[in-house]
Amino acid sequence: MSLSPATGLDALPAYESLGLSGAGDGLEQFDHLAAYRSLGPIYQLRFRGERWVAIGGMDANEAAWRNPDQWDYQEALSPFREMMGPTHVTQLDGDPHRRKRRNLKPGFAMSAVFGLIPAIDRSIAGDLRASAGQSLNLHDFFMIALTRANSRTVLHCDFDDVTAAAFIRFEEHFIRGTSMGEARHAHYAAPGFQADRALVFAFLGELVDRRLAGLSAADNFQAMLDERRERGEPLDRDELIPEAYLLLMAGTGNTAKLLNCGLQYLTEDPAWLDRLRAELAGYAPEKLLGGMGAFPLLKATLLEIERLFPAAPVLARVVAEPFEFHGHTLPKGTKVLHLQTIPHFLEEIYADPYRFDPARWIDREYPKKSQGTFGGSTHLCLGINLVRLHMPIAIGNLLRDYELTLGERPRISVNVNYGVPLVADLAAVFRPRPPG
Numbered sequence: 001m002s003l004s005p006a007t008g009l010d011a012l013p014a015y016e017s018l019g020l021s022g023a024g025d026g027l028e029q030f031d032h033l034a035a036y037r038s039l040g041p042i043y044q045l046r047f048r049g050e051r052w053v054a055i056g057g058m059d060a061n062e063a064a065w066r067n068p069d070q071w072d073y074q075e076a077l078s079p080f081r082e083m084m085g086p087t088h089v090t091q092l093d094g095d096p097h098r099r100k101r102r103n104l105k106p107g108f109a110m111s112a113v114f115g116l117i118p119a120i121d122r123s124i125a126g127d128l129r130a131s132a133g134q135s136l137n138l139h140d141f142f143m144i145a146l147t148r149a150n151s152r153t154v155l156h157c158d159f160d161d162v163t164a165a166a167f168i169r170f171e172e173h174f175i176r177g178t179s180m181g182e183a184r185h186a187h188y189a190a191p192g193f194q195a196d197r198a199l200v201f202a203f204l205g206e207l208v209d210r211r212l213a214g215l216s217a218a219d220n221f222q223a224m225l226d227e228r229r230e231r232g233e234p235l236d237r238d239e240l241i242p243e244a245y246l247l248l249m250a251g252t253g254n255t256a257k258l259l260n261c262g263l264q265y266l267t268e269d270p271a272w273l274d275r276l277r278a279e280l281a282g283y284a285p286e287k288l289l290g291g292m293g294a295f296p297l298l299k300a301t302l303l304e305i306e307r308l309f310p311a312a313p314v315l316a317r318v319v320a321e322p323f324e325f326h327g328h329t330l331p332k333g334t335k336v337l338h339l340q341t342i343p344h345f346l347e348e349i350y351a352d353p354y355r356f357d358p359a360r361w362i363d364r365e366y367p368k369k370s371q372g373t374f375g376g377s378t379h380l381c382l383g384i385n386l387v388r389l390h391m392p393i394a395i396g397n398l399l400r401d402y403e404l405t406l407g408e409r410p411r412i413s414v415n416v417n418y419g420v421p422l423v424a425d426l427a428a429v430f431r432p433r434p435p436g
């Protein structure tokens, strides 16, 4: 990368100069791919009444992930602090963030979740059996099934269907608001949401109280508590409640969205689906204990779903220390949209990038910096290991044992925007496959 002398923000090319429309569907939608191609890897735009700078492409990923301390997560991710409290991981910076990630490791490291594969499988398989033949909302089904699987593995607890429904309403409404800017305050003020929130926090608070009073369980939460006790770290109720939330339900909406998108595109590719089903005829959870090696087509399918349908394709950032990129210096306080998934859609990296083509991953690797679905660097998605177990277990069971019929609408399409949700309301029925 050659740097020309540093210039101010005014010298940045402007999105508005492209004459593209900037709004649709009541949401602020931008064509960042067109802008990247025309304006290059850094440009400015008016977004929610303010000036933002967008950065995208391989160089942007390299620069953004090189040094996490150049970003002010506390400022950029304040909605998480408002909802979950001042110790919540997502909005921490520097040493407090490093300490927090270390404390969360016994809950989320691959070594901590790997052995749970058989139990996760039993839980998801049971939920599929119980719902077979019914017409259901696929997204809600997965969110509940994944949350229930978490309640039987990483954070042992019992909850009934009414509580489960309140949990997923809370999670969806909460996450939706985190990318709404100032409009989140009205969004979160909705009485229904306030009631769900009270229920979720009361449920998790009682659970934490029982653990602090000495009740022990053979789960990842206990491992987190025990390790912290051994290190002599204090155990604080208000800090533990959002940690219990992370274990029980965080991110399940995103995983459910990827499953929705993936299944819609898979069912439209009968040739690949047949091959995948043939591979999955031999699916058994124990085979995943050795990694994905026994399932190369499933692995390729999941990587392609991650590439084409990243649930959080753009990340909001605030500059903490002057950030130099492609000859421009962004001063402290600049609001940045990091378009970390732009490389997913570049022809020079992924041939025919809008095509759902799992075969592209067979016997082929792509650069790490071209994969932004889970973010990068020290704030890399905490749940990535769980997602990479939940997805193959869900699809393995589903395609081995069921015929899936999906409602044709709504059509899911590629979407590289900040805060514009992927479709979440596909109708589905799965019916047991005839044996053999």
Ligand code: HEM
Pocket (backbone or CB within 6 Å): 089, 090, 091, 101, 246, 247, 249, 250, 251, 252, 254, 255, 258, 310, 311, 312, 315, 316, 372, 373, 374, 375, 376, 378, 379, 380, 381, 382, 383, 384, 386, 387
């Ligand atoms: C397919 C599903 C998922 C996707 C696409 C996804 C995506 C992401 C992305 C892009 C980030 C980076 C955010 C940033 O840098 O601002 C992130 C962070 C995070 N994710 Fe996920 N996520 C998923 C599932 C989960 C799950 C299941 C959990 C469960 C705990 C989870 C918990 C987190 C947390 C706590 C962070 C913040 C980490 C930190 O700041 O240190 N995610 N996720």
